[in-house]
Amino acid sequence: xxxxxxxxxxxxxxxxxxxxEEILAGRLAPGGEFTVREIAEHYGVSATPVRExxxxxxxxxxxxxxxxxxxxxxxxxxxxxxxxIEAQALVCQGVLHQNPTLALPQADPGEFTSIxxxxxxxxxxxxxxxxxxxxGYDLRFWREFDALLTNPHIGEFMDRMRVxxxxxxxxxxxxxxxxxxxxxxxxxxxxxxxxxxxxxDTERLLGAHRAHTLALAIELSGA
Numbered sequence: 001x002x003x004x005x006x007x008x009x010x011x012x013x014x015x016x017x018x019x020x021e022e023i024l025a026g027r028l029a030p031g032g033e034f035t036v037r038e039i040a041e042h043y044g045v046s047a048t049p050v051r052e053x054x055x056x057x058x059x060x061x062x063x064x065x066x067x068x069x070x071x072x073x074x075x076x077x078x079x080x081x082x083x084x085i086e087a088q089a090l091v092c093q094g095v096l097h098q099n100p101t102l103a104l105p106q107a108d109p110g111e112f113t114s115i116x117x118x119x120x121x122x123x124x125x126x127x128x129x130x131x132x133x134x135x136g137y138d139l140r141f142w143r144e145f146d147a148l149l150t151n152p153h154i155g156e157f158m159d160r161m162r163v164x165x166x167x168x169x170x171x172x173x174x175x176x177x178x179x180x181x182x183x184x185x186x187x188x189x190x191x192x193x194x195x196x197x198x199x200x201d202t203e204r205l206l207g208a209h210r211a212h213t214l215a216l217a218i219e220l221s222g223a
Contacts, residue, residue, distance in 0.1 A: 029171060030076070031072065031073060033071065033072045034071060054071050074167070085165070095154065100199055118141035119191045126184060129181070
């Protein structure tokens with residue numbers, strides 16, 4: 001008989017989450033290099049969970065392994081970003097094609113309440129140009145949104161694509177003095193469209209989100 005307490009997350013996961021947040025906050029800039037030892041000393045932990053966390057982030061596309069040197073924060077190009085958006089578009093089209101009526105057999109009122117709460121917070125942060133708050137609520141919104149419409153494997157893939165998109169745009173956005181009105185804020189509209197099972201409006205809003213995200217990235221990168 002197994003005895004023990006199951007932890008909600010492992011040290012490996014906590015470290016991966018912490019480093020991911022540093023990247024999304026722009027405190028770890030694209031192209032930056034570090035070693036397992038440096039991260040272990042910074043967080044006061046052993047090398048093993050750090051190495052495991054860095055391998056996980058590498059698998060997610062946020063880090064690259066530098067042979068005999070350590071790890072480097074991935075520095076995507078605009079072309080990489082465009083492919084990330086294309087990948088999201090293809091997945092969304094497939095999901096809507098498979099479920100044209102937006103049937104949500106697993107959904108309950110509580111889930112929509114939570115999604116709308118995330119959507120409202122993300123919208124307010126986007127309109128106010130509060131990047132730190134927006135990123136957190138935006139990612140939580142999309143994770144819950146994907147959970148309604150897709151299987152967990154697709155949701156995990158989409159989450160990784162969105163995290164990489166944020167990682168690309170954050171350094172550019174941090175240089176702007178004001179972001180008021182520049183960030184996508186259609187979260188509530190999208191939540192409403194899904195709740196009323198309006199597939200056409202859902203598809204339109206998803207397309208508008210991708211178009212806005214890509215146009216902003218092109219503008220920010222000066223392409």
